[in-house]
Amino acid sequence: MQSIDQSVLEAFDTMWGLYPEPVMLVHACRDVLAVNQRAEELGITPGIKCYSLYPSDRICPGCLGNKMLKSGQAERKGAFTKQGRYVDGYWIPVKGVEKVFVHFGNDITEFVKPELLAE
Template sequence: MKQIDQSVLDAFDTMWGLYPEPVMLIHACRDVLAVNRRAEELGIGSGIKCHSLYPREKTCPGCLANRMLKSGEAERKGALFPQTGRFLDSYWVPVKGVSDVYIHFGNDITEYVKPELMEE
């Protein structure tokens, strides 16, 4: 697993530790460097490849991390997950001053989504 400065890990925990949805700090090679409390409660830990959660051998088809890493700008995508019936508003956000590291999370916004979007 890639190593990262402790100050970055501390800042991640300060900002995201109590966020109500799972949040991961990820290296460009897809190593999960840290997770917040909600991710831990769901059994997600650091030291894995993020795509192994789905489970996949390679980057997920809808992943926008590569685009975000190339542009240096945050990316957002809303998508229905048929296996759960939930609609997630997902984000890939670069970490300022730390190359090749980003934050990834998705907010469950199912209750706010138009019914026609739930039929995709």
């Protein structure tokens, strides 16, 4: 697993520790460097490859991590899960830390118009 400065891990925990959805701090190689409390509750642990949650042995087909890393700008994408939920996903670069980003998705199914869910 990639190493990261302790101050970055502390900042991640301060900002995302109690966020109500699972949040991961991810290296460009897709090592999960840290997770918030909700991710821990779901059994997500540092040291795994993020795509293993898909499950897959390579980067997920809808992942915008590479695009975000190349541009240096946050990316957003909405998608349906296999369970029929609508998740609003984010890939956000960590300012001043190369090849590291925050990744999470908010389940916003209850806020999406029913006609959009049918598509």
